[in-house]
Amino acid sequence: MSLLEINNVCKHFKIGNELISVLEDITLTVDKGELVCLLGVSGCGKTTLLRLISGLENPTSGQILINGSKYKIKNKTVNMVFQEPRLFPWLSVKENISFGLKGNYDAELINYKVDEMLNKLGLSSYKNEMPYKLSGGLAQRVAVARALVTEPELLLLDEPFSALDSITKKSIIEDLLILWKSLDFTIIHVTHNVDEAIMLAQKIIVLKYRNSDTEFFDANLAYPRSPESDCFKELKSKIIKSY
Incomplete structure:
Protein backbone atom coordinates (compact mmCIF):
# COMPACT_ATOMS: atom_id res chain seq x y z
CA MET A 1 0.00 0.00 0.00
CA SER A 2 1.30 3.46 -0.91
CA LEU A 3 2.29 5.70 1.97
CA LEU A 4 3.39 8.55 -0.27
CA GLU A 5 1.98 9.67 -3.62
CA ILE A 6 3.60 12.48 -5.62
CA ASN A 7 1.50 13.51 -8.60
CA ASN A 8 2.82 15.85 -11.33
CA VAL A 9 4.66 18.02 -8.81
CA CYS A 10 6.48 21.13 -10.00
CA LYS A 11 8.54 23.57 -7.96
CA HIS A 12 9.66 26.96 -9.26
CA PHE A 13 11.61 29.67 -7.47
CA LYS A 14 11.67 33.33 -8.44
CA ILE A 15 15.11 34.93 -8.21
CA GLY A 16 14.89 38.59 -9.16
CA ASN A 17 12.92 38.66 -12.40
CA GLU A 18 13.92 35.13 -13.35
CA LEU A 19 11.74 32.06 -12.72
CA ILE A 20 13.89 29.02 -11.92
CA SER A 21 12.43 25.55 -12.44
CA VAL A 22 13.82 23.02 -9.94
CA LEU A 23 11.29 20.20 -10.27
CA GLU A 24 9.06 19.49 -13.25
CA ASP A 25 6.19 16.99 -13.33
CA ILE A 26 7.58 14.56 -10.76
CA THR A 27 5.33 11.53 -10.27
CA LEU A 28 6.22 8.62 -8.01
CA THR A 29 4.92 6.48 -5.16
CA VAL A 30 6.59 5.05 -2.07
CA ASP A 31 5.05 2.05 -0.32
CA LYS A 32 4.74 1.63 3.43
CA GLY A 33 7.87 0.12 4.90
CA GLU A 34 9.94 0.79 1.77
CA LEU A 35 13.50 2.12 1.83
CA VAL A 36 14.09 4.44 -1.13
CA CYS A 37 17.22 6.35 -2.13
CA LEU A 38 17.23 9.46 -4.33
CA LEU A 39 20.31 9.95 -6.49
CA GLY A 40 21.18 12.60 -9.05
CA VAL A 41 23.54 15.40 -9.97
CA SER A 42 23.72 18.57 -7.87
CA GLY A 43 20.87 20.92 -8.68
CA CYS A 44 18.41 18.26 -9.86
CA GLY A 45 16.07 18.94 -6.92
CA LYS A 46 16.65 16.05 -4.50
CA THR A 47 16.67 18.18 -1.35
CA THR A 48 13.84 20.35 -2.66
CA LEU A 49 11.73 17.22 -3.13
CA LEU A 50 12.39 16.17 0.49
CA ARG A 51 11.40 19.63 1.71
CA LEU A 52 8.16 19.39 -0.26
CA ILE A 53 7.38 15.98 1.21
CA SER A 54 8.13 17.23 4.74
CA GLY A 55 5.88 20.27 4.37
CA LEU A 56 8.75 22.75 4.77
CA GLU A 57 8.03 23.96 1.20
CA ASN A 58 4.86 23.98 -0.88
CA PRO A 59 4.78 22.77 -4.50
CA THR A 60 4.14 25.31 -7.25
CA SER A 61 1.71 22.80 -8.75
CA GLY A 62 0.79 19.16 -8.39
CA GLN A 63 -0.14 17.17 -5.32
CA ILE A 64 1.63 15.32 -2.51
CA LEU A 65 -0.44 12.85 -0.50
CA ILE A 66 0.53 10.89 2.58
CA ASN A 67 -1.89 8.12 3.55
CA GLY A 68 -4.20 9.49 0.89
CA SER A 69 -4.48 13.02 2.24
CA LYS A 70 -2.54 16.27 2.10
CA TYR A 71 0.13 16.32 4.76
CA LYS A 72 0.45 18.99 7.43
CA ILE A 73 3.75 19.01 9.31
CA LYS A 74 2.08 19.24 12.74
CA ASN A 75 0.71 15.71 12.31
CA LYS A 76 4.19 14.27 13.01
CA THR A 77 3.73 11.64 10.32
CA VAL A 78 7.06 12.71 8.83
CA ASN A 79 10.41 13.57 10.39
CA MET A 80 13.62 14.72 8.73
CA VAL A 81 17.37 14.49 9.41
CA PHE A 82 19.50 17.13 7.71
CA GLN A 83 23.12 17.26 6.49
CA GLU A 84 24.09 18.93 9.75
CA PRO A 85 22.89 17.43 13.07
CA ARG A 86 21.19 20.72 14.12
CA PRO A 152 7.35 8.79 12.38
CA GLU A 153 5.81 6.75 9.58
CA LEU A 154 8.23 8.35 7.13
CA LEU A 155 11.84 9.32 7.85
CA LEU A 156 13.52 11.70 5.40
CA LEU A 157 17.33 11.72 5.30
CA ASP A 158 19.03 14.60 3.49
CA GLU A 159 22.63 13.35 3.10
CA PRO A 160 23.22 13.10 6.88
CA PHE A 161 26.24 10.83 6.41
CA SER A 162 28.04 12.75 3.65
CA ALA A 163 30.65 14.36 5.94
CA LEU A 164 31.48 11.18 7.88
CA ASP A 165 34.47 8.92 7.37
CA SER A 166 33.80 5.57 5.72
CA ILE A 167 34.05 3.48 8.92
CA THR A 168 31.66 5.72 10.87
CA LYS A 169 29.26 5.87 7.92
CA LYS A 170 29.23 2.07 7.59
CA SER A 171 28.48 1.68 11.30
CA ILE A 172 25.56 4.13 11.24
CA ILE A 173 24.12 2.59 8.07
CA GLU A 174 24.22 -0.87 9.66
CA ASP A 175 22.40 0.40 12.78
CA LEU A 176 19.86 2.29 10.66
CA LEU A 177 19.04 -0.88 8.71
CA ILE A 178 18.51 -2.79 11.97
CA LEU A 179 16.14 -0.08 13.25
CA TRP A 180 14.28 0.10 9.93
CA LYS A 181 13.66 -3.64 9.97
CA SER A 182 12.59 -3.72 13.63
CA LEU A 183 10.51 -0.53 13.88
CA ASP A 184 8.63 -0.82 10.55
CA PHE A 185 8.89 2.71 9.15
CA THR A 186 9.55 4.11 5.67
CA ILE A 187 12.75 5.88 4.61
CA ILE A 188 13.56 8.24 1.75
CA HIS A 189 17.29 8.92 1.70
CA VAL A 190 19.04 11.52 -0.47
CA THR A 191 22.66 10.84 -1.33
CA HIS A 192 25.29 11.53 -4.00
CA ASN A 193 27.01 8.23 -3.23
CA VAL A 194 25.93 5.35 -5.48
CA ASP A 195 27.52 2.70 -3.23
CA GLU A 196 25.68 4.11 -0.21
CA ALA A 197 22.37 4.00 -2.10
CA ILE A 198 22.87 0.36 -3.09
CA MET A 199 23.94 -0.61 0.44
CA LEU A 200 20.65 0.76 1.80
CA ALA A 201 17.83 0.90 -0.69
CA GLN A 202 15.15 -1.42 -1.98
CA LYS A 203 14.38 1.11 -4.71
CA ILE A 204 16.69 3.73 -6.20
CA ILE A 205 15.38 6.78 -8.04
CA VAL A 206 17.74 8.78 -10.23
CA LEU A 207 16.52 12.34 -10.73
CA LYS A 208 17.78 14.11 -13.83
CA TYR A 209 18.44 17.80 -14.27
CA ARG A 210 15.09 19.43 -15.18
CA ASN A 211 13.69 15.97 -14.28
CA SER A 212 13.61 14.59 -17.81
CA ASP A 213 13.49 10.79 -17.89
CA THR A 214 13.62 10.06 -14.15
CA GLU A 215 14.79 6.45 -13.80
CA PHE A 216 13.82 3.78 -11.27
CA PHE A 217 15.92 0.79 -10.20
CA ASP A 218 14.89 -2.13 -8.01
CA ALA A 219 17.68 -3.15 -5.64
CA ASN A 220 16.63 -6.75 -5.03
CA LEU A 221 19.77 -7.75 -3.15
CA ALA A 222 19.87 -9.59 0.16
CA TYR A 223 21.10 -7.72 3.25
CA PRO A 224 23.87 -7.25 4.27
CA ARG A 225 25.28 -6.19 0.90
CA SER A 226 28.85 -6.28 -0.31
CA PRO A 227 30.26 -3.83 -2.89
CA GLU A 228 32.43 -6.73 -4.09
CA SER A 229 29.49 -8.91 -5.16
CA ASP A 230 28.72 -9.28 -8.88
CA CYS A 231 25.08 -8.21 -8.37
CA PHE A 232 26.19 -5.05 -6.57
CA LYS A 233 28.68 -4.17 -9.31
CA GLU A 234 26.13 -4.84 -12.06
CA LEU A 235 23.51 -2.58 -10.46
CA LYS A 236 26.10 0.14 -9.81
CA SER A 237 27.13 0.09 -13.48
CA LYS A 238 23.50 0.45 -14.62
CA ILE A 239 22.88 3.37 -12.27
CA ILE A 240 26.05 5.23 -13.28
CA LYS A 241 25.19 4.82 -16.98
CA SER A 242 21.77 6.37 -16.33
CA TYR A 243 23.23 9.73 -15.24
Missing part, protein backbone atom coordinates in the same frame (compact mmCIF):
# COMPACT_ATOMS: atom_id res chain seq x y z
CA LEU A 87 21.26 19.77 17.80
CA PHE A 88 20.30 22.31 20.44
CA PRO A 89 23.69 23.30 21.90
CA TRP A 90 22.28 24.15 25.33
CA LEU A 91 20.67 20.70 25.78
CA SER A 92 22.34 17.40 26.63
CA VAL A 93 22.14 14.39 24.33
CA LYS A 94 19.19 12.96 26.25
CA GLU A 95 17.41 16.32 26.36
CA ASN A 96 17.90 16.78 22.61
CA ILE A 97 16.35 13.39 21.89
CA SER A 98 13.41 13.95 24.25
CA PHE A 99 12.64 17.44 22.94
CA GLY A 100 9.94 16.37 20.44
CA LEU A 101 8.17 14.17 22.99
CA LYS A 102 7.49 16.83 25.61
CA GLY A 103 3.84 17.71 25.97
CA ASN A 104 2.75 14.45 24.33
CA TYR A 105 3.73 11.90 27.00
CA ASP A 106 4.28 11.81 30.75
CA ALA A 107 7.84 12.03 32.09
CA GLU A 108 8.12 8.31 32.87
CA LEU A 109 7.16 7.25 29.33
CA ILE A 110 9.47 9.89 27.81
CA ASN A 111 12.39 8.53 29.85
CA TYR A 112 11.58 4.99 28.74
CA LYS A 113 11.34 5.90 25.05
CA VAL A 114 14.52 7.98 25.09
CA ASP A 115 16.55 5.39 27.03
CA GLU A 116 15.41 2.70 24.59
CA MET A 117 16.51 4.80 21.60
CA LEU A 118 19.82 5.68 23.26
CA ASN A 119 20.48 1.98 23.70
CA LYS A 120 19.52 1.06 20.13
CA LEU A 121 21.88 3.64 18.66
CA GLY A 122 24.77 3.00 21.04
CA LEU A 123 24.44 6.36 22.78
CA SER A 124 23.68 5.37 26.37
CA SER A 125 27.12 6.32 27.68
CA TYR A 126 26.82 9.77 26.07
CA LYS A 127 23.34 10.69 27.30
CA ASN A 128 24.55 13.47 29.63
CA GLU A 129 27.13 14.92 27.22
CA MET A 130 26.66 18.31 25.57
CA PRO A 131 26.70 18.49 21.75
CA TYR A 132 30.01 20.36 21.53
CA LYS A 133 31.77 17.33 23.02
CA LEU A 134 30.48 14.92 20.37
CA SER A 135 32.24 13.76 17.21
CA GLY A 136 30.44 14.28 13.90
CA GLY A 137 29.34 10.66 13.81
CA LEU A 138 27.94 10.72 17.35
CA ALA A 139 26.13 14.00 16.69
CA GLN A 140 24.42 12.49 13.63
CA ARG A 141 23.44 9.44 15.67
CA VAL A 142 21.75 11.81 18.14
CA ALA A 143 19.97 13.55 15.24
CA VAL A 144 18.70 10.19 13.94
CA ALA A 145 17.62 9.18 17.46
CA ARG A 146 15.74 12.46 17.92
CA ALA A 147 13.89 11.89 14.64
CA LEU A 148 13.02 8.25 15.31
CA VAL A 149 11.94 8.56 18.95
CA THR A 150 8.76 10.34 17.78
CA GLU A 151 7.88 7.18 15.80
